[in-house]
Amino acid sequence: MIQLVDVTKTFDRFAAVKGANMMVPKGVIYGLLGPNGAGKTTLLKMMAGILRQDRGTITIDGEELWENVQVKQRILFLPDFVYFFPHATIRQMADFYEQLYPSFSRGRFLELQSVFALDPNKKIQQFSKGMQRQAAFWLAFSVQPDVLIMDEPLDGLDAFVRRHVKQLLIDEVVEREMTVVISSHNLRELEDLCGTVGLMARGVVQLERDLDELRAGMHKLQLAFRDGFPGELAERLDIVHREERGSIAILIVRGEKRRIEETVRTFHPLILDVLPLSLEEIFMYEMGGDAHVRETVVG
Numbered sequence: 001m002i003q004l005v006d007v008t009k010t011f012d013r014f015a016a017v018k019g020a021n022m023m024v025p026k027g028v029i030y031g032l033l034g035p036n037g038a039g040k041t042t043l044l045k046m047m048a049g050i051l052r053q054d055r056g057t058i059t060i061d062g063e064e065l066w067e068n069v070q071v072k073q074r075i076l077f078l079p080d081f082v083y084f085f086p087h088a089t090i091r092q093m094a095d096f097y098e099q100l101y102p103s104f105s106r107g108r109f110l111e112l113q114s115v116f117a118l119d120p121n122k123k124i125q126q127f128s129k130g131m132q133r134q135a136a137f138w139l140a141f142s143v144q145p146d147v148l149i150m151d152e153p154l155d156g157l158d159a160f161v162r163r164h165v166k167q168l169l170i171d172e173v174v175e176r177e178m179t180v181v182i183s184s185h186n187l188r189e190l191e192d193l194c195g196t197v198g199l200m201a202r203g204v205v206q207l208e209r210d211l212d213e214l215r216a217g218m219h220k221l222q223l224a225f226r227d228g229f230p231g232e233l234a235e236r237l238d239i240v241h242r243e244e245r246g247s248i249a250i251l252i253v254r255g256e257k258r259r260i261e262e263t264v265r266t267f268h269p270l271i272l273d274v275l276p277l278s279l280e281e282i283f284m285y286e287m288g289g290d291a292h293v294r295e296t297v298v299g
Protein backbone atom coordinates (compact mmCIF):
# COMPACT_ATOMS: atom_id res chain seq x y z
CA MET A 1 0.00 0.00 0.00
CA ILE A 2 1.23 3.49 -0.86
CA GLN A 3 0.25 6.24 1.53
CA LEU A 4 0.84 9.97 1.26
CA VAL A 5 -0.04 12.12 4.25
CA ASP A 6 -0.02 15.92 4.06
CA VAL A 7 2.69 15.97 1.38
CA THR A 8 3.95 19.36 0.22
CA LYS A 9 6.58 20.36 -2.34
CA THR A 10 7.58 23.95 -3.01
CA PHE A 11 9.77 25.26 -5.84
CA ASP A 12 11.09 28.79 -5.30
CA ARG A 13 8.21 29.60 -2.97
CA PHE A 14 5.66 28.13 -5.43
CA ALA A 15 3.82 25.20 -3.87
CA ALA A 16 3.39 22.64 -6.68
CA VAL A 17 1.89 20.13 -4.20
CA LYS A 18 0.08 21.45 -1.14
CA GLY A 19 -0.73 19.04 1.65
CA ALA A 20 -1.75 16.16 -0.62
CA ASN A 21 -3.22 12.97 0.87
CA MET A 22 -3.52 9.79 -1.14
CA MET A 23 -3.98 6.08 -0.51
CA VAL A 24 -3.26 3.39 -3.08
CA PRO A 25 -4.10 -0.15 -1.94
CA LYS A 26 -1.85 -3.04 -3.04
CA GLY A 27 -2.71 -4.67 -6.37
CA VAL A 28 -4.87 -1.92 -7.85
CA ILE A 29 -4.50 0.35 -10.85
CA TYR A 30 -4.92 3.90 -9.56
CA GLY A 31 -5.48 6.72 -12.06
CA LEU A 32 -4.24 10.19 -11.11
CA LEU A 33 -6.27 12.65 -13.16
CA GLY A 34 -5.77 16.36 -13.41
CA PRO A 35 -5.31 19.32 -15.74
CA ASN A 36 -1.92 20.73 -16.85
CA GLY A 37 0.08 22.09 -13.95
CA ALA A 38 -2.05 20.33 -11.31
CA GLY A 39 1.06 18.84 -9.67
CA LYS A 40 0.77 15.26 -10.93
CA THR A 41 4.39 14.87 -12.10
CA THR A 42 5.73 16.43 -8.90
CA LEU A 43 3.58 14.10 -6.80
CA LEU A 44 4.58 10.99 -8.79
CA LYS A 45 8.29 11.87 -8.56
CA MET A 46 7.98 12.11 -4.78
CA MET A 47 6.07 8.82 -4.72
CA ALA A 48 8.92 7.22 -6.69
CA GLY A 49 11.55 8.61 -4.29
CA ILE A 50 13.12 10.88 -6.95
CA LEU A 51 12.09 14.19 -5.35
CA ARG A 52 12.01 14.76 -1.63
CA GLN A 53 8.90 16.30 -0.11
CA ASP A 54 9.33 19.41 2.08
CA ARG A 55 6.65 18.22 4.47
CA GLY A 56 4.49 15.16 5.09
CA THR A 57 5.16 11.43 4.87
CA ILE A 58 5.28 8.93 2.01
CA THR A 59 5.31 5.25 2.90
CA ILE A 60 5.20 2.01 0.93
CA ASP A 61 3.81 -0.89 2.98
CA GLY A 62 4.41 1.23 6.08
CA GLU A 63 8.09 1.96 5.32
CA GLU A 64 9.46 5.46 4.71
CA LEU A 65 10.53 5.80 1.09
CA TRP A 66 13.20 8.50 1.01
CA GLU A 67 16.72 7.05 0.56
CA ASN A 68 15.45 3.59 1.44
CA VAL A 69 17.22 1.43 -1.15
CA GLN A 70 15.29 -1.72 -0.33
CA VAL A 71 11.95 -0.02 -0.88
CA LYS A 72 13.13 1.88 -3.96
CA GLN A 73 14.28 -1.36 -5.63
CA ARG A 74 10.63 -2.46 -5.59
CA ILE A 75 9.47 0.66 -7.45
CA LEU A 76 9.85 1.57 -11.10
CA PHE A 77 9.10 5.05 -12.38
CA LEU A 78 8.27 5.62 -16.04
CA PRO A 79 8.52 9.39 -16.66
CA ASP A 80 6.75 11.26 -19.44
CA PHE A 81 10.12 11.77 -21.17
CA VAL A 82 11.97 8.50 -20.89
CA TYR A 83 15.73 8.72 -20.53
CA PHE A 84 18.13 6.22 -22.05
CA PHE A 85 21.92 6.34 -22.10
CA PRO A 86 23.16 7.93 -25.33
CA HIS A 87 23.90 5.24 -27.96
CA ALA A 88 22.53 2.43 -25.77
CA THR A 89 20.61 -0.47 -27.29
CA ILE A 90 17.62 -2.11 -25.58
CA ARG A 91 19.84 -5.07 -24.72
CA GLN A 92 22.42 -2.80 -23.05
CA MET A 93 19.68 -1.03 -21.13
CA ALA A 94 18.36 -4.45 -20.06
CA ASP A 95 21.86 -5.30 -18.70
CA PHE A 96 21.82 -2.02 -16.75
CA TYR A 97 18.33 -2.64 -15.32
CA GLU A 98 19.37 -6.18 -14.37
CA GLN A 99 22.18 -4.76 -12.20
CA LEU A 100 19.88 -2.18 -10.63
CA TYR A 101 16.82 -4.32 -9.90
CA PRO A 102 17.10 -7.78 -8.29
CA SER A 103 13.61 -8.56 -9.61
CA PHE A 104 14.64 -8.12 -13.27
CA SER A 105 13.78 -11.29 -15.20
CA ARG A 106 15.81 -12.24 -18.26
CA GLY A 107 13.15 -14.85 -19.13
CA ARG A 108 10.43 -12.20 -19.08
CA PHE A 109 12.59 -9.90 -21.21
CA LEU A 110 12.96 -12.60 -23.90
CA GLU A 111 9.27 -13.51 -23.68
CA LEU A 112 8.21 -9.90 -24.30
CA GLN A 113 10.33 -9.61 -27.44
CA SER A 114 7.44 -11.02 -29.47
CA VAL A 115 5.01 -8.45 -27.98
CA PHE A 116 7.06 -5.35 -28.68
CA ALA A 117 8.73 -6.49 -31.92
CA LEU A 118 11.65 -4.06 -31.61
CA ASP A 119 15.24 -4.92 -32.52
CA PRO A 120 17.00 -5.16 -29.12
CA ASN A 121 20.39 -4.54 -30.78
CA LYS A 122 19.44 -1.24 -32.41
CA LYS A 123 20.34 2.07 -30.72
CA ILE A 124 17.25 3.27 -28.90
CA GLN A 125 17.81 6.83 -30.08
CA GLN A 126 17.28 5.63 -33.64
CA PHE A 127 13.74 4.50 -32.81
CA SER A 128 10.70 6.74 -33.25
CA LYS A 129 9.24 8.44 -30.15
CA GLY A 130 6.46 5.86 -29.81
CA MET A 131 8.93 2.99 -30.29
CA GLN A 132 11.18 4.44 -27.56
CA ARG A 133 8.19 4.48 -25.28
CA GLN A 134 7.52 0.84 -26.17
CA ALA A 135 11.15 0.07 -25.30
CA ALA A 136 10.59 1.69 -21.91
CA PHE A 137 7.55 -0.52 -21.31
CA TRP A 138 9.46 -3.62 -22.43
CA LEU A 139 12.18 -2.87 -19.86
CA ALA A 140 9.64 -1.92 -17.18
CA PHE A 141 7.70 -5.17 -17.54
CA SER A 142 10.99 -7.12 -17.47
CA VAL A 143 11.88 -5.51 -14.12
CA GLN A 144 8.65 -6.95 -12.63
CA PRO A 145 8.39 -4.21 -9.99
CA ASP A 146 5.98 -4.41 -7.07
CA VAL A 147 5.00 -0.80 -7.75
CA LEU A 148 4.90 0.76 -11.22
CA ILE A 149 4.47 4.54 -11.32
CA MET A 150 3.86 6.07 -14.74
CA ASP A 151 3.53 9.67 -15.89
CA GLU A 152 1.18 9.89 -18.90
CA PRO A 153 2.71 6.72 -20.33
CA LEU A 154 0.21 5.98 -23.08
CA ASP A 155 0.72 9.27 -24.94
CA GLY A 156 2.32 8.63 -28.31
CA LEU A 157 1.50 4.91 -28.48
CA ASP A 158 -0.67 3.77 -31.37
CA ALA A 159 -4.04 2.16 -30.60
CA PHE A 160 -2.76 -1.39 -31.18
CA VAL A 161 0.25 -1.08 -28.83
CA ARG A 162 -1.83 0.83 -26.29
CA ARG A 163 -4.29 -2.09 -26.10
CA HIS A 164 -1.44 -4.58 -25.64
CA VAL A 165 0.21 -2.47 -22.95
CA LYS A 166 -3.08 -2.07 -21.06
CA GLN A 167 -3.61 -5.84 -21.20
CA LEU A 168 -0.06 -6.50 -19.94
CA LEU A 169 -0.64 -4.09 -17.05
CA ILE A 170 -3.90 -5.83 -16.11
CA ASP A 171 -2.20 -9.27 -16.33
CA GLU A 172 0.64 -8.14 -14.02
CA VAL A 173 -1.86 -6.80 -11.50
CA VAL A 174 -3.97 -9.96 -11.56
CA GLU A 175 -1.06 -12.44 -11.55
CA ARG A 176 1.49 -10.70 -9.28
CA GLU A 177 -0.58 -8.10 -7.44
CA MET A 178 1.55 -5.33 -8.88
CA THR A 179 0.39 -1.87 -7.78
CA VAL A 180 0.10 0.69 -10.56
CA VAL A 181 -0.25 4.46 -10.39
CA ILE A 182 -0.83 6.11 -13.74
CA SER A 183 -1.40 9.79 -14.50
CA SER A 184 -3.37 11.34 -17.32
CA HIS A 185 -5.47 14.38 -18.05
CA ASN A 186 -8.04 12.29 -19.82
CA LEU A 187 -10.63 10.22 -17.99
CA ARG A 188 -11.47 8.23 -21.12
CA GLU A 189 -7.86 7.04 -21.25
CA LEU A 190 -8.11 5.56 -17.77
CA GLU A 191 -11.67 4.38 -17.34
CA ASP A 192 -11.21 0.91 -18.85
CA LEU A 193 -8.00 0.38 -16.87
CA CYS A 194 -8.31 1.86 -13.39
CA GLY A 195 -10.29 0.64 -10.39
CA THR A 196 -9.74 3.88 -8.48
CA VAL A 197 -9.29 7.42 -9.63
CA GLY A 198 -7.85 10.42 -7.75
CA LEU A 199 -8.56 13.87 -9.07
CA MET A 200 -5.78 16.40 -8.60
CA ALA A 201 -6.13 20.15 -9.04
CA ARG A 202 -4.03 23.06 -7.76
CA GLY A 203 -1.59 20.81 -5.89
CA VAL A 204 -4.21 18.85 -3.94
CA VAL A 205 -5.88 15.47 -4.47
CA GLN A 206 -9.45 16.77 -4.41
CA LEU A 207 -11.27 13.45 -4.46
CA GLU A 208 -10.49 9.74 -4.58
CA ARG A 209 -13.14 7.35 -5.82
CA ASP A 210 -13.63 3.69 -6.61
CA LEU A 211 -15.00 3.77 -10.17
CA ASP A 212 -17.54 0.96 -9.64
CA GLU A 213 -18.86 2.71 -6.54
CA LEU A 214 -18.98 5.96 -8.46
CA ARG A 215 -20.99 4.31 -11.25
CA ALA A 216 -23.36 2.71 -8.72
CA GLY A 217 -23.82 5.93 -6.73
CA MET A 218 -25.35 8.34 -9.24
CA HIS A 219 -28.29 7.89 -11.64
CA LYS A 220 -30.31 9.73 -14.21
CA LEU A 221 -34.10 9.62 -13.83
CA GLN A 222 -36.86 10.54 -16.24
CA LEU A 223 -40.10 11.12 -14.37
CA ALA A 224 -43.65 12.29 -15.04
CA PHE A 225 -46.52 12.76 -12.56
CA ARG A 226 -50.23 13.37 -13.10
CA ASP A 227 -50.30 16.61 -11.08
CA GLY A 228 -46.77 17.92 -11.62
CA PHE A 229 -43.55 17.16 -9.78
CA PRO A 230 -44.23 16.61 -6.06
CA GLY A 231 -42.27 19.07 -3.93
CA GLU A 232 -41.89 16.52 -1.14
CA LEU A 233 -40.08 14.12 -3.50
CA ALA A 234 -37.42 16.76 -4.20
CA GLU A 235 -36.74 16.90 -0.45
CA ARG A 236 -36.39 13.14 -0.16
CA LEU A 237 -33.87 12.70 -2.99
CA ASP A 238 -30.24 13.87 -3.16
CA ILE A 239 -30.69 15.78 -6.42
CA VAL A 240 -27.50 16.96 -8.12
CA HIS A 241 -29.18 18.42 -11.20
CA ARG A 242 -32.77 18.93 -12.32
CA GLU A 243 -34.38 20.09 -15.55
CA GLU A 244 -37.89 19.98 -17.05
CA ARG A 245 -38.66 19.02 -20.65
CA GLY A 246 -42.40 19.58 -21.05
CA SER A 247 -44.12 17.31 -18.57
CA ILE A 248 -40.97 15.15 -18.12
CA ALA A 249 -38.59 15.91 -15.27
CA ILE A 250 -34.98 14.83 -15.74
CA LEU A 251 -33.03 14.39 -12.52
CA ILE A 252 -29.47 13.44 -11.67
CA VAL A 253 -29.65 11.82 -8.25
CA ARG A 254 -27.03 10.51 -5.83
CA GLY A 255 -27.76 7.21 -4.13
CA GLU A 256 -28.41 3.54 -4.62
CA LYS A 257 -30.64 2.72 -7.59
CA ARG A 258 -33.08 0.45 -5.72
CA ARG A 259 -33.64 2.97 -2.93
CA ILE A 260 -34.18 5.83 -5.36
CA GLU A 261 -36.78 3.77 -7.27
CA GLU A 262 -38.57 2.81 -4.02
CA THR A 263 -38.74 6.44 -2.92
CA VAL A 264 -40.07 7.65 -6.29
CA ARG A 265 -42.68 4.85 -6.47
CA THR A 266 -44.32 6.03 -3.25
CA PHE A 267 -45.35 9.15 -5.24
CA HIS A 268 -47.02 7.04 -7.98
CA PRO A 269 -45.20 8.33 -11.06
CA LEU A 270 -46.73 7.92 -14.55
CA ILE A 271 -43.23 7.46 -15.93
CA LEU A 272 -40.15 6.23 -14.05
CA ASP A 273 -37.06 5.46 -16.11
CA VAL A 274 -33.63 5.03 -14.55
CA LEU A 275 -30.91 5.54 -17.15
CA PRO A 276 -27.19 4.78 -16.85
CA LEU A 277 -24.74 7.69 -16.69
CA SER A 278 -21.33 7.58 -18.32
CA LEU A 279 -18.33 8.05 -16.05
CA GLU A 280 -17.70 11.38 -17.74
CA GLU A 281 -21.17 12.61 -16.84
CA ILE A 282 -20.72 11.47 -13.23
CA PHE A 283 -17.40 13.33 -12.98
CA MET A 284 -18.97 16.41 -14.50
CA TYR A 285 -21.68 16.46 -11.86
CA GLU A 286 -19.26 15.56 -9.04
CA MET A 287 -17.06 18.52 -9.96
CA GLY A 288 -19.94 20.83 -10.76
CA GLY A 289 -18.31 23.95 -9.32
CA ASP A 290 -14.96 23.67 -11.03
CA ALA A 291 -15.57 24.21 -14.73
CA HIS A 292 -11.85 24.41 -15.65
CA VAL A 293 -10.91 21.11 -14.02
CA ARG A 294 -14.06 19.47 -15.34
CA GLU A 295 -13.41 20.50 -18.92
CA THR A 296 -9.74 19.46 -18.89
CA VAL A 297 -10.36 16.10 -17.32
CA VAL A 298 -13.47 14.98 -19.17
CA GLY A 299 -12.78 16.88 -22.43
Ligand SMILES: Nc1ncnc2c1ncn2[C@@H]1O[C@H](COP(=O)(O)OP(=O)(O)OP(=O)(O)O)[C@@H](O)[C@H]1O
Pocket residue numbers: 011012014015016034035036037038039040041042043185
Ligand atom coordinates in the same frame (compact mmCIF):
# COMPACT_ATOMS: atom_id res chain seq x y z
N1 LIG B 1 11.50 22.07 -10.99
C1 LIG B 1 10.52 22.98 -10.93
N2 LIG B 1 10.79 24.27 -10.64
C2 LIG B 1 9.82 25.20 -10.55
N3 LIG B 1 8.51 24.95 -10.72
C3 LIG B 1 8.16 23.69 -11.01
C4 LIG B 1 9.13 22.64 -11.14
N4 LIG B 1 8.49 21.49 -11.43
C5 LIG B 1 7.17 21.79 -11.48
N5 LIG B 1 6.96 23.11 -11.23
C6 LIG B 1 5.67 23.80 -11.20
O1 LIG B 1 4.78 23.06 -10.40
C7 LIG B 1 3.47 23.03 -10.98
C8 LIG B 1 3.03 21.59 -11.15
O2 LIG B 1 3.82 20.99 -12.17
P1 LIG B 1 3.68 19.45 -12.54
O3 LIG B 1 4.66 19.17 -13.64
O4 LIG B 1 3.79 18.64 -11.31
O5 LIG B 1 2.17 19.40 -13.09
P2 LIG B 1 1.39 18.27 -13.93
O6 LIG B 1 0.09 18.08 -13.27
O7 LIG B 1 2.28 17.08 -14.09
O8 LIG B 1 1.19 19.00 -15.32
P3 LIG B 1 1.11 18.39 -16.83
O9 LIG B 1 -0.19 17.64 -16.95
O10 LIG B 1 1.13 19.62 -17.64
O11 LIG B 1 2.33 17.53 -17.04
C9 LIG B 1 3.56 23.82 -12.28
O12 LIG B 1 3.07 25.12 -12.05
C10 LIG B 1 5.05 23.85 -12.58
O13 LIG B 1 5.40 25.04 -13.26
